[in-house]
Amino acid sequence: EPEVTQTPSHQVTQMGQEVILRCVPISNHLYFYWYRQILGQKVEFLVSFYNNEISEKSEIFDDQFSVERPDGSNFTLKIRSTKLEDSAMYFCASRGMGADGEKLFFGSGTQLSVL
Amino acid sequence: AQTVTQSQPEMSVQEAETVTLSCTYDTSESDYYLFWYKQPPSRQMILVIRQEAYKQQNATENRFSVNFQKAAKSFSLKISDSQLGDAAMYFCAYEPSNYQLIWGAGTKLIIKP
Numbered sequence A: 001e002p003e004v005t006q007t008p009s010h011q012v013t014q015m016g017q018e019v020i021l022r023c024v025p026i027s028n029h030l031y032f033y034w035y036r037q038i039l040g041q042k043v044e045f046l047v048s049f050y051n052n053e054i055s056e057k058s059e060i061f062d063d064q065f066s067v068e069r070p071d072g073s074n075f076t077l078k079i080r081s082t083k084l085e086d087s088a089m090y091f092c093a094s095r096g097m098g099a100d101g102e103k104l105f106f107g108s109g110t111q112l113s114v115l
Numbered sequence B: 001a002q003t004v005t006q007s008q009p010e011m012s013v014q015e016a017e018t019v020t021l022s023c024t025y026d027t028s029e030s031d032y033y034l035f036w037y038k039q040p041p042s043r044q045m046i047l048v049i050r051q052e053a054y055k056q057q058n059a060t061e062n063r064f065s066v067n068f069q070k071a072a073k074s075f076s077l078k079i080s081d082s083q084l085g086d087a088a089m090y091f092c093a094y095e096p097s098n099y100q101l102i103w104g105a106g107t108k109l110i111i112k113p
Helices: A098-102
Strands: A005-007 A010-013 A019-024 A031-037 A043-050 A053-057 A065-068 A075-079 A088-095 A110-114 B003-005 B010-014 B019-021 B024-026 B033-039 B046-052 B064-069 B074-079 B088-095 B107-112
Touching (some): A010 A019, A019 A031, A019 A110, B010 B019, B019 B107, B024 B074, B033 B064, B046 B064, B046 B074
Parallel strands (some): A010 A110
Antiparallel strands (some): A005 A019, A031 A043, A031 A088, A065 A075, A088 A110, B003 B024, B019 B074, B033 B088, B064 B074, B088 B107
16 A cells, blocks of 8 residues: 655754654645644644645644645655644645545654654 | 544453444534544554445444444444454544544553453
8 A cells, every 4th residue: 555654753853943854645645734643632733735835724833834845755844943842743644636535644653852 | 613522531351352432523514524543652643444424334344343323423433353453542533624634532442361
């Protein structure tokens, strides 16, 4: 089965530093998402992306966050100045069209630890 | 507001027995999807089963089945013949028309050998 790939699997950073989380969605998918899960809490929607622009974003997705699709394969989440409360598991997901659009494919996540 | 509630923080079951995890949700939409995801200690999110709201028939995937009660807004997951590998966090999720999944708080499933 096709996979969504996320790198790195773990990222440790100092507070105030910038981090970029990388995702390679499934190749023919058109809709991309970032979710996060703070340890012990619910999974939360961050942002959705379609046709090279943000289609929806949550209140969590403030000016410190940005997403980009720099080429035809990667989809990145950037946090400009990390805070302690940004420590979480970040999941990338993608969706296709038609019957394939009924299912969201998740990557295995990037565990971000802000010290 | 659209919400998903999993009222069981933790459930345990004897290996080979059957267990049911409960989930309720709140929505005013009539067309939507419901999901159960499994998250093992690796924290990867694995789709277990999916239900379309417009389908009356309950979804089934091998040992996993759901009891979908649309009027009651209830979506429980039944795991038959529980196996040690089923031990994980299980999340119920609701997908409205904007495709933004709304998640429950999760149920930790413990399998007793």
